[in-house]
Amino acid sequence: MLEEVKRWLERRSWSADDRPLDRLLAAKRQAGPAGSVSVVLPALNEEATVGAIVETIRRELMTEAVPLVDELVVVDSGSSDRTSEVAAAAGARVVHRDTVLPRLPALPGKGEVLWRSLLVTRGEIVAFADSDLREFKSRFVSGILGPLLTDPEVHLVKAMYDRPLGTSSEQGGRVTELVARPLLNLHWPLLAGFVQPLGGEYAVRRSLLERLAFPVGYGIELGMLVDSLDLVGLDALAQVDVGVRFHRHQDGQALGRMAATIYRTAQVRLSRGHLVRPVITQFDRTECGFEPTVHEVPSEERPPMLSIPEYRRLRGTPEAGRVVA
Numbered sequence: 001m002l003e004e005v006k007r008w009l010e011r012r013s014w015s016a017d018d019r020p021l022d023r024l025l026a027a028k029r030q031a032g033p034a035g036s037v038s039v040v041l042p043a044l045n046e047e048a049t050v051g052a053i054v055e056t057i058r059r060e061l062m063t064e065a066v067p068l069v070d071e072l073v074v075v076d077s078g079s080s081d082r083t084s085e086v087a088a089a090a091g092a093r094v095v096h097r098d099t100v101l102p103r104l105p106a107l108p109g110k111g112e113v114l115w116r117s118l119l120v121t122r123g124e125i126v127a128f129a130d131s132d133l134r135e136f137k138s139r140f141v142s143g144i145l146g147p148l149l150t151d152p153e154v155h156l157v158k159a160m161y162d163r164p165l166g167t168s169s170e171q172g173g174r175v176t177e178l179v180a181r182p183l184l185n186l187h188w189p190l191l192a193g194f195v196q197p198l199g200g201e202y203a204v205r206r207s208l209l210e211r212l213a214f215p216v217g218y219g220i221e222l223g224m225l226v227d228s229l230d231l232v233g234l235d236a237l238a239q240v241d242v243g244v245r246f247h248r249h250q251d252g253q254a255l256g257r258m259a260a261t262i263y264r265t266a267q268v269r270l271s272r273g274h275l276v277r278p279v280i281t282q283f284d285r286t287e288c289g290f291e292p293t294v295h296e297v298p299s300e301e302r303p304p305m306l307s308i309p310e311y312r313r314l315r316g317t318p319e320a321g322r323v324v325a
């Protein structure tokens with residue numbers, strides 16, 4: 001491990017317990033508008049879990065006594081189930097991806113809805129969390145907000161946690177362990193200290209988010225880490241231990257496509273313009289043997305939000321500063 005990473009782990013890795021709620025609330029009051037917080041839950045067919053997550057955040061972080069979160073938005077990514085209804089009934093503002101920036105038809109994928117969420121939220125700090133989490137705890141949100149509210153030098157905070165898979169207590173995160181961690185260690189060793197580089201729970205200052213390109217699919221987390229390192233440096237990145245995370249596990253083939261997308265995101269960053277065929281072939285057993293299916297690996301990226309005129313008008317920002325394009 002690099003010496004810089006050892007030092008980073010000592011300086012920038014915390015537990016959610018390190019910053020109790022009353023300290024966060026005091027810091028938020030003191031920060032004024034810079035401490036405004038939006039929580040965004042991307043959701044594609046999550047009717048089973050999104051309601052409980054919304055209720056927990058509203059009950060524990062959005063009350064008169066604990067006004068830590070200012071707005072809670074579920075961005076529906078094209079669900080065919082009752083995700084929107086359930087989320088709205090639980091008290092979230094629900095926005096469908098197609099209603100945001102309608103001049104650009106939405107592309108499929110999680111990164112796409114996170115990108116669009118910047119146009120429908122106002123917080124100077126935006127916290128994202130997956131909406132398929134079970135046994136959700138509000139510390140998943142308050143924990144990652146802590147360093148941003150209390151330390152102006154921190155710009156991005158990722159949650160870290162144990163990830164049970166089936167009966168095994170610590171073996172979840174198959175794409176993390178087989179693809180993302182090796183890629184990061186070999187190509188961006190400064191990021192080797194992140195325990196959960198792909199985790200969907202992270203909080204980021206808007207001033208950073210709006211300067212980042214967003215891969216439209218599952219490449220968003222790796223892309224965001226790599227580009228943030230480039231834009232703000234390792235010391236502006238941090239991680240917080242929030243306990244244990246339970247979520248819906250995708251099957252091996254879906255994870256294969258996710259892995260290919262993440263590899264592609266890395267590849268684009270390693271050699272912009274390098275010509276490859278971004279497809280992955282997978283196999284299913286049929287009566288005639290193994291049948292190949294070819295899936296495209298999405299390579300589209302949305303440009304930094306600061307380059308979108310509608311966003312600049314909304315925010316009253318005249319020009320784009322340094323961005324990752």
Ligand SMILES: O=c1ccn([C@@H]2O[C@H](COP(=O)(O)OP(=O)(O)O[C@H]3O[C@H](CO)[C@@H](O)[C@H](O)[C@H]3O)[C@@H](O)[C@H]2O)c(=O)[nH]1
Binds near residue numbers: 041110198219220
């Ligand atoms: O097109 C999509 C796909 C997913 N989601 C939502 O995004 C979240 C995470 O998706 P999920 O399929 O549960 O991802 P995981 O298999 O858990 O993948 C992990 O790794 C991914 C790649 O880094 C991250 O995006 C995830 O947040 C992280 O949990 C969930 O709320 C989904 O409903 C969308 O909104 N739109």
Ligand SMILES: O=C(O)[C@H](O)COP(=O)(O)O
Binds near residue numbers: 176198250
């Ligand atoms: O982050 C990951 O590696 C993927 O979400 C897969 O996680 P799982 O192996 O716990 O399902």
